[in-house]
Amino acid sequence: MNAVPSNGRHVVFATTGSLGDLHPFLALGNELKKRGHRVTLATSAVHREHVRAAGLDFHHMRPDPEDSPAFHARYMHPKTGGEFVYRHYLAPAIRTSYEDLAQAAGKADLLVSQSLMALAAPLVAASTGIRWISAVLQPMSFFSLHERPNYLPLPLLSWMCGRSPELHGRVFHYVRKHTEEWVRPVLDLKRELGIAGSAAQDHPMYEGQHSPSRVLAMFSPLLGSPQPDWPQPAVQTGTALYRQEQPASPELQRFLRQSSLPLVVFTLSSAASNDAGDFYRDSLRAAETLGVRALLVMGGLAAGATLPQPLPPWALRVDYAAFEQVFPHAAAIVHSGGVATSFKALQAGKPQIVVPHAHDQLDNGLRLSRLGVAAVLPGRRTGARRLRNALQAVLADRRMQESAAAAALQTRGEDGVARACDEIEEQLGHA
Template identity: 45%
Template sequence: MRNLHVVIATVGSLGDLFPFLAVGQELRRRGHRVTIATHALHRLPIEQSGLLFADASGMVEPEDRAAFTAQAFHPWRGPRFVVHDVAALDVRDSYQKLLPICADADVLVTSTLAFAAQIIGEQADAEGRLGWLSAVLAPAGFVSAYDPPASGIGWLDRFLRSSPQRGRWLSRIAIRITHPWTAPVRALRRELGLPAQSPLGDPFHRGQHAPRGVLAMFSPLLGEPQPDWPANVTLTGAARYQQAMMPNPALETFLDSGPPPVVFTLGSAAVHANASFLRESAKAAQQLGQRAILLTGSPEMRAQLPHDLPTSILCVDYAAHADLFPRAAVIIHHGGIGTSSEALRSGRPMLVVPHGFDQPDNAARLQRLGVAETLPARRYRADRADRAAALLQQLLTHPHYRNAADLAAREMQNEEGGTVAADVIEKALRI
């Protein structure tokens, strides 16, 4: 096969970027040129991965990251803020920036919120100028009636999972609620002479899926194909990107100096929306007499912790999950799909504290696997017997969590999501 230029357009946090870096590196290894088109704030990790970066967004990095993240993770207004204010309102600027980036592309791969790239993919694929593929990074992205995404509200989730008819009701309600959020996308489509939405449907739902092929880039442990998924979905398995990190002697010394610690992390985004998480985590570890590592996300968040923490607790801004998680006793995390996948691969039990978006659904899936317990962010308190400390003690002492986690890890180690996705991308061109 001739060498291709593959453009991958994604919108979101590092969890929305890293799977595509794994795919991009595999394509680069095969001799293809790969451009990752996304926010300017992701330039450094993309270039560190050896791939080409292209600025595909008019959005500027927020001056107050904590305030921005608090808006994004607000329990009710957060999803609209992200879909409408962050993604849909950027569609015009993004479209103009993407046009020259995609001018010589052979294949375009788009993520859920990459609305401008989806329009370009639809146009260019119809004209035979490139092959358009789309990607979904978590099972919740399909909103299946047969496997409906969990909301974190127990009675409602049980009701929706009881029959496909009730699951279809959820899908209809979700489209009705979110339809106004993508009004800027429909307005641009009309200006370009396109129907207000693609023949497949709403841009945030069915309309995001490419007719040529859809990459479901998550583990089958978390979600299996359903009858109402698009017919052209390939379930690739998790695409794992192992980030190169500078050695951290303090972290290595801590890990080597005692039993496996409890690891607390809210990933790259949610940590800035919940300053109390780190404080409550430190309390829970001290209450149980456990060694602990707190991944603070930034020096600003670390500064909000007490200065007199015991030597049994180490604070680190960031550490590669692939290296750290296998050395943990239990992992407490937010349920982002990337963190969830790496935690599954590590074979360690988890306490999942979802904050928004697909996280309650990922948490429910991990709990059904038997590898995790879940606790809503609003109930994450160390000083209540039925909350964080009690659940941590349960995860540390009951062997069935570890047994289930070991089994899941063995299955995940056979997944090669980056390789499978690269195979599909190579076949995307018309022969």
């Protein structure tokens, strides 16, 4: 463990999920460490080496995901993925999550939790008295009645609710009741712990996920602006990007420079890449018919996907690439709509095609579409022809290219890491 500087404090971050859920907290942890604080990440065992490589303390917080195609298929199912995550993965493990996090936070000064995923954090805060703040990584997680609810299974109902907060409120009432069964073990443990007051009535997936002291809205104003029903202590910090100072391989550097043909980057989030289907094979076929180069960033279980061997000279597959290094070389970026990938594509000023798989990805994609910087292909199994047609349209769309360049200029004033750490240090002053 790292020694605590004499003037420093101890901050515990609680998160689970994919690398997209981990990286923002690694970014904050690195900055807080530079400011003289000690940082512990309480998260799943799968992230142990990522945390240690960042120079931060690791504390195991269960549950741990199964690294199997069957688990990831259920986790990323477009219709039932949310129910699986809560009813079958997070909620049943709440007692072990609580034990692990209570131990991690035992001698800490501040607990910072990821909203929606770190279900034990509000319980630990209420039962131990540790000062607690929460962080929201994507705008959909606020479930505002003043925005279109893109998580509903019926597009027409989503559209109608987006036009009427009153109707949205009535629909949301039934959503709350329906999802209570998903988190029944959390509600049972809350009663056993004797958590009283208004917190006893809070739904763990909705108002219960937010701290009454401070809520960090850690996403760009380009993706979502404050709404009247956001929690009162919410502060929008902007996106907290984790930048790994890892140079591109010589092979990748040569590929990025080797041709004047347009380059398209095809990638899925760290979660969606574990249930990629034919995405990369379809991407290769679409690129071939359009005569463009293809960079296939294939992490997770997708790294084992079968593609033609050898690949044609206009294509390259890599397990990992720092997006801030490769996106500026692209004519277009095709991705699944993860919020961090979306923002890095915005920063690069490039047109996007979003192929959403599950959870917040459709919502993020539709927000990008409203900005005029992306096309959305609903249905994760797009097929090569559909993807080719969308790419052809995007590559020829001058208005989208201009909108993407304008959005890139707007992102340059954001420093989500510094702003969020300023808020954390303010809360440490109250701890």
